[in-house]
Amino acid sequence: MASTLSTSVPTYEAISDESELVALVSRVYRVVWEEYHTWALQNSEDAVKNSTRTSYTRPPPLCREVVAESPLQAPELSDDLEAFTITDFDASGSVKQIFEVYSRPITVDKVLRPYPPYESCTPISRNIMVGDDPDYLPFIPFSDDPSYDYRYDICEHKYFAWHVPNADPDSEVIAYETTRRLVVDHKISYEDIDETELLPFSTEEIRKFHRKRDFPRWRDTKDLASLPRSSIAAAQGPKEITNYFLSTFCSNLNCVTGFCTTHLETQLPSTVPPRIPYSKLGDIVQEPCGRDCFMQPILAENSIGTFWQPADTEFLFSFLDYAPDSSSCDLAPICRKPCREIHKQRAKYRSRSASSNAGAKNGKVYNEHSSEYTPFVPSPLSWAKNKEQPHMSEEMERLLLRQIALRQTLRNEQVFMLYGQHRVRSGGLLTVWSTRTEVRESKWGLGLFMLESCDEGDLIAEYVGELICEPTFDSRNAHTNHRGRSYVFKLNPTFSVDGANAGNATRYINHSPNANCGTTVCLVNGEHRVGIYAATRLEKGDELFINYGPKFFISSSGSPKGGPNLSAEAEGTSLELPAFVMPTYEHASDATYSEGSDVSMEDGSELGEP
Numbered sequence: 001m002a003s004t005l006s007t008s009v010p011t012y013e014a015i016s017d018e019s020e021l022v023a024l025v026s027r028v029y030r031v032v033w034e035e036y037h038t039w040a041l042q043n044s045e046d047a048v049k050n051s052t053r054t055s056y057t058r059p060p061p062l063c064r065e066v067v068a069e070s071p072l073q074a075p076e077l078s079d080d081l082e083a084f085t086i087t088d089f090d091a092s093g094s095v096k097q098i099f100e101v102y103s104r105p106i107t108v109d110k111v112l113r114p115y116p117p118y119e120s121c122t123p124i125s126r127n128i129m130v131g132d133d134p135d136y137l138p139f140i141p142f143s144d145d146p147s148y149d150y151r152y153d154i155c156e157h158k159y160f161a162w163h164v165p166n167a168d169p170d171s172e173v174i175a176y177e178t179t180r181r182l183v184v185d186h187k188i189s190y191e192d193i194d195e196t197e198l199l200p201f202s203t204e205e206i207r208k209f210h211r212k213r214d215f216p217r218w219r220d221t222k223d224l225a226s227l228p229r230s231s232i233a234a235a236q237g238p239k240e241i242t243n244y245f246l247s248t249f250c251s252n253l254n255c256v257t258g259f260c261t262t263h264l265e266t267q268l269p270s271t272v273p274p275r276i277p278y279s280k281l282g283d284i285v286q287e288p289c290g291r292d293c294f295m296q297p298i299l300a301e302n303s304i305g306t307f308w309q310p311a312d313t314e315f316l317f318s319f320l321d322y323a324p325d326s327s328s329c330d331l332a333p334i335c336r337k338p339c340r341e342i343h344k345q346r347a348k349y350r351s352r353s354a355s356s357n358a359g360a361k362n363g364k365v366y367n368e369h370s371s372e373y374t375p376f377v378p379s380p381l382s383w384a385k386n387k388e389q390p391h392m393s394e395e396m397e398r399l400l401l402r403q404i405a406l407r408q409t410l411r412n413e414q415v416f417m418l419y420g421q422h423r424v425r426s427g428g429l430l431t432v433w434s435t436r437t438e439v440r441e442s443k444w445g446l447g448l449f450m451l452e453s454c455d456e457g458d459l460i461a462e463y464v465g466e467l468i469c470e471p472t473f474d475s476r477n478a479h480t481n482h483r484g485r486s487y488v489f490k491l492n493p494t495f496s497v498d499g500a501n502a503g504n505a506t507r508y509i510n511h512s513p514n515a516n517c518g519t520t521v522c523l524v525n526g527e528h529r530v531g532i533y534a535a536t537r538l539e540k541g542d543e544l545f546i547n548y549g550p551k552f553f554i555s556s557s558g559s560p561k562g563g564p565n566l567s568a569e570a571e572g573t574s575l576e577l578p579a580f581v582m583p584t585y586e587h588a589s590d591a592t593y594s595e596g597s598d599v600s601m602e603d604g605s606e607l608g609e610p
């Protein structure tokens with residue numbers, strides 16, 4: 001049995017006898033189980049008791065004076081008056097008074113049409129990875145609409161959601177408290193608890209529960225130590241520790257959130273070779289970070305060094321594997337070492353990389369004399385602003401603008417990045433800036449309208465939804481056809497973005513062959529995202545239109561059924577392919593730039609004439 005040591009977790013006691021360990025875990029589990037259920041029973045009884053009214057006092061009857069003051073009292077009787085009888089009861093329920101109120105009938109000139117039933121969707125700000133819908137049917141779709149034949153859905157699924165045994169939320173509370181007691185009070189390691197296989201979850205899952213949900217306050221937690229955050233053993237190196245955290249936090253730069261549900265296959269960032277030679281590291285420092293900066297001359301008074309443990313060196317080196325071009329000034333506070341020493345140590349890293357090829361991508365190691373190094377330009381902001389710069393290569397311009405964008409993103413400002421003719425407006429790495437719009441009725445059901453003006457090429461918003469695979473796209477077809485509205489954007493032969501169940505306001509953009517917006521699929525940090533751009537200047541109040549592509553509406557054999565206000569004549573008529581695509585867009589790879597750029601895009605020029 002493992003006896004794991006860590007600075008962040010208690011010292012675990014090794015229980016050599018396995019049956020002793022099993023007995024301990026089951027004993028603690030049983031005690032917690034009983035304590036919790038005793039509390040739960042009492043808590044439920046109290047809740048029922050508190051919600052029962054012990055005595056009932058009848059509220060006072062309607063105030064008679066108000067009625068007496070009514071201007072309609074004792075009117076001049078005429079034919080157009082209607083009379084209502086009001087009976088006033090006293091507290092015991094006997095009739096106190098009966099009187100009449102008169103009212104003139106109200107004539108409504110315009111009949112208000114009830115708004116047709118309309119399904120909303122879960123608002124999301126980024127795509128959700130669904131892949132395929134589950135094998136179970138969560139509910140009967142359109143159950144209040146007898147014209148929908150839900151047998152189709154029953155055939156498409158293997159069983160109903162209510163056939164799946166529900167996870168008991170109480171068991172999470174009990175498992176958490178059992179683990180807490182075993183680790184904190186009995187000093188048992190997570191690995192040992194897992195080995196017994198007595199708890200319904202692994203300790204890794206159990207540790208996540210508390211971050212995912214609130215537990216009922218079933219005991220006084222004031223003086224109780226909570227579960228140690230991590231079981232990473234000190235014996236493991238900094239690389240393992242880094243990888244552990246990187247696997248918990250999504251490493252996709254569009255995301256960087258814990259327990260991400262979009263990028264299901266978390267990829268550890270790959271190590272990269274340095275681009276900046278050691279001798280040129282001074283280029284990236286605009287001013288020395290302090291007295292101990294490697295840029296400062298060595299003074300006798302600060303020549304005493306710190307002691308470097310092997311773990312310190314290892315930590316620095318593993319950091320350099322991922323970010324080899326970081327400045328020594330930036331690394332100093334991270335490694336908690338003087339900048340000058342960091343700089344000296346990275347010379348060792350350089351020679352280690354050169355000899356072992358460690359950290360090199362495609363077996364390439366930086367060669368100080370190769371042409372791969374593009375000198376870094378200090379203060380890129382002022383440099384880029386200087387339009388006179390005669391020799392700014394395209395690559396250089398791209399790098400500079402990216403640098404500016406990243407800096408400004410940190411300052412939370414709006415940023416324009418120029419990529420050839422394309423202009424991408426971004427309010428940050430994580431959220432995409434969008435123009436202000438509103439959803440309201442249009443000729444084709446609801447539509448999206450501008451609340452402010454914008455220029456041609458401006459990003460209006462990102463089209464978001466559930467990322468679904470082809471079979472799910474097919475199985476959702478019956479719903480799409482019945483609803484008469486499709487919210488699917490076909491990304492490539494494998495994936496589509498479906499905004500029917502989850503999405504944002506862009507799902508309301510209608511079709512027109514003379515579209516005033518274009519769509520562009522961007523490959524952003526390895527993820528396809530759909531940007532909607534103005535194809536012409538748009539004014540406040542303009543409705544936005546996309547050209548759904550030639551396959552969306554075909555021939556003239558009836559109109560798409562259902563949907564509000566679809567009695568209006570459709571541009572095309574029957575719905576053959578319920579997904580809209582860029583007219584000439586064939587494959588995702590067509591829509592992306594070459595490798596290396598983290599934001600790439602397709603030329604939006606195939607859009608319909610504005």
Ligand SMILES: C[S@@+](CC[C@H](N)C(=O)[O-])C[C@H]1O[C@@H](n2cnc3c(N)ncnc32)[C@H](O)[C@@H]1O
Binds near residue numbers: 444485569570571
């Ligand atoms: C992405 S939704 C657009 C929002 C939709 N109008 C609504 O109310 O939710 C696409 C659906 O809108 C309708 N639609 C959009 N443009 C149309 C057009 N030009 N002619 C007929 N129907 C259109 C079709 O039902 C289509 O499947």
